[in-house]
Amino acid sequence: MRTEPQPGSMSGSTNVTTELKSPRSIVWARRRASLADFWRLYRRQRAGMVGLAILVVITLLTVLAPWYTDESELNAANAPGGRMESPSTEFWFGTDQIGRPILTMVIWGARVSLQVGLVAAVLAVTLGTVIGMAAAHFGGWISWALMRLTDWFIVLPSLVLAIALVIALGPSKLTIIIAIALTSWAGTARLVRAQTMAIEGRPYLERARALGAGNWHQMTRHVLPNLMPLVLASATLQVSSAILAEASLSFLGLGDPSAFSWGGILERAFDAGAISAGAWWYMLPPGLAILLVVLAFTLCGRAMEVVLNPRLRGNQ
Amino acid sequence: MTPVLEIDDLRITYRGSRGEVPAVRGISMSLEPGDTLGLAGESGCGKSTVAGAILRLLPRETQVTGRIVLDGDDVLTMSFGKLRAVRWAGASIVFQGAMHSLNPVHRIARQIAEPIVLHEGLSSDAAEKRAVELMAQVGLPAWRASSYPHQLSGGQRQRVMIAMALACSPQLIIADEATTALDVMIQAQVLALIKRLVAERNIALVMISHDLSVLADTCDRLAVMYAGKLVEDGPSHEVFAAARHPYAQALSAAFPTVGDPAERRNPHGLAGDPPDPSNLPTGCSFHPRCPVVRDDCASTSVELRRARDDWRAACLRVEEVA
Amino acid sequence: MGNLSTTPPSVSPSGGAGGGDDAGYSAGTTPPGGVHRSAARRELWRFLAGRVSGAVVSMLLVLLSAFFIFRVIGGDPVRAVGGDSPMTPEQRAEIEERLGLNEPLRVQFWEYVKDVFTLDWGQSYVSSAQVTDLMWDRLPNTLLLTGTALILAAGLGVWIGARAGWRQGSTFEKTQVGISLTLWSAPTFWLGMIVIIVFSVRLDLFPVNGMRSARGGDQDFLPDLLDVAHHLVLPACTMAAVIYAQYVLIMRSSILEERGNDYLTVAKAKGLRDDVVRRRHAVPNALLPTVTLIALQFGAIFNGALLTETIFSWPGLGLLFYQAIKIPDIPLLQVLFIFFAGTTILANMLADIIYRFLDPRVRRSA
């Protein structure tokens, strides 16, 4: 949804009559109108708005980190505090075993966690969409094989599989992303397959087929745009699973050893004996950060689902 | 004789996401034991709403005013405990859409026996025995007792619903479109069955349908609803043959094709759309579609007028139209 | 379970898993004369054969992927065996020889398949015990933990979820959904850490970790049982929390799907109390799709067990897996991988079969 001719025309965009003539601009106008519609309905979802607000705040905090924190404090040689200091006015959430401030670690850790979560989710959803569409479109043994594979991935313990993959490929940010994507696309594939079959049954697609539209054309021009809202909702939910997965893998010691992620901080806390030391400040912030971000993405995803599926709206 | 059911100025307003819907706007009627009343009207005129109100089955936020006296007690003000006791034992309902009125995971006999266990305190074995007897009365073989609903045909399911309605020997049975989903042959069988069973037991019957001919056949009296109000109420054969209200006339003139959905929405090729209950026309709410509309119809509010001792109609032209 | 779940907590019951699309409702297709028994039986056998063969194929896929992940692309087993100490080329060759790593891939695979079927799964790099022995030793502990957690989560989750769905829009529903979403969003291992800090370190109510106190196995049966139970409380609750959240959400959506069905109005019209309508009519119907969805989530239980056992040092398979990751102890990882995957496949197959016997509607006609 880019290339907007006039900025700020998001809301009242149904007056598409005179100045827009080319079919392309009509399509864009229609998309804009449905986007505005979507937003109008989304705004009524309180929980969804809360989730969105949390995400905006966290994104700002993460992006602006260099301006209000000192990254060099994370360097073991520059650690400003003492060993596992409890919270004070100087270090709001205390320090770790070598004197680095926890709060700074958590703020910088957001970068890795969010990055891995987002990229892995996008990869997983893309993979799931492609496989789901293929399974719906081609039918026959291709569809059968793809669905068997999908079921296999849905059923298998994903964390165990992801661990195996990371061990095999060697721990790094990239392998974690790949492992998460490979173990979490299946749900999307199922969803997309069902939806694609519904869309392909619609009359205008039958007409397009009759007019000789090829597979590629049908898929990219007709099916995908209709699938997009569902895929986006699914992707939003997928981000939360991916962030949790990243945290779990990092916690198990399979994260990128050179980077801080929230899961990685918790691993260090665990290994450093923060539990028996009662150093709650070491564990609370990273865990809460995970919880908050995951919850926010989940709330947004669920709100999107409700907007897209009126049946779920209930009788409010 | 005390009436089994007495409805007095019943008004029902749904409150939904799209504002308030005044589905029923002042209905009065009364039934003695053994009376059979047919309630007709096009889709959305409020028939099922009336039926639901009699056992207080409407959504909690719905506003209901007036009086519904069932066997001497006002349903609308009675305690929940009393209400539960009255439900099914005092009046039972055969619901619209028997396909989904049975619980898919329970066996037939158990579902018929359930209200017997509840209201008569029988053991479930004894109740199921009674259920099998009831099934025999509606023409279902005993071995069907252990079937699940999905193993029955539509007609058989409707029979189960009838057996269930009879289970606690109520004084009143409400049959809401009990036969609409069935094909003509089965429909006739089920109708005959209901007619015979209520006559045998002196049960009062309110039969709801949009098909006047069915009602005229089964019931002694016929009431026609339009936009939440009664517009005609009289002896069924006479109403069917010579209705006083123009809407009822149109309804009886039509020969509805069974199973045609378009027919169901607008059963008689009347001009115009059925009224939107949340935005009703002024005066006689039928006036935009009335073929014999008069100048004062849009401004005068029209209540039921006496056309004869046992016959009422809500039209300014009651006297002339006959 | 929350961590690495394939099914995010979507609102719609079929969301993510698309379950229930085969719960066909055949309207009156059965001939009045009754079901043809032999045909039904033949169909049942065909169904069973289909499910079993599906599971066998899935299992083969697991074996194949285990081979490729752990033998072919997986790390450097020789280094793993030798530890960090430097090795001479001779030592290296000797270890390679012992592990059969210098054979061609084809031969290695064949050996692997033979080993799999003769249940000769190799020795742990670390303890040089048979990996299967290690596994059988730990299995009961994992069963105890997951079983307790599962019963806790399923019972409570289904109960609360049904009530929440039944009263859509109520404060109760909103609170319960909020709690569940929050629990789902919390990483299991972090939840465990917090629980330990609060209940063991600060309040000193429960032991910090392990399964038995130091006095160990030389206790009598009853004290030992109590000791284990005491140790079990925190890990079981931690593990149950996240599963619980999922069951609440699933059950709530299933109930929402059922609400508004005519048979519920009939039940109400019969004079049944509201909670009887829910328990006797809505819940049994809502449970059926829930069974399928819960079965699909089964693999996630191992994810939870792995993390919970790690945090609480609960001597089960999850902790064994964690310890094997740290080495990494390839043969041990491999056998545990196969075990976890195989168990989930088996559980899903059983759930499918049980579902068919539970739901009277599912009589797929050929």
Ligand SMILES: Nc1ncnc2c1ncn2[C@@H]1O[C@H](COP(=O)(O)OP(=O)(O)OP(=O)(O)O)[C@@H](O)[C@H]1O
């Ligand atoms: N739960 C509800 N909330 C809001 N409006 C409702 C509700 N149920 C029914 N209505 C509205 O009330 C009006 C009367 O509905 P009702 O079901 O009583 O009609 P009916 O005469 O039984 O129609 P049909 O022949 O289709 O069964 C309709 O306009 C309907 O849209």
Ligand code: SF4
């Ligand atoms: S009152 Fe007037 S509009 Fe209404 S039915 Fe009679 S003639 Fe028609």
Ligand SMILES: [Mg+2]
């Ligand atoms: Mg109706």
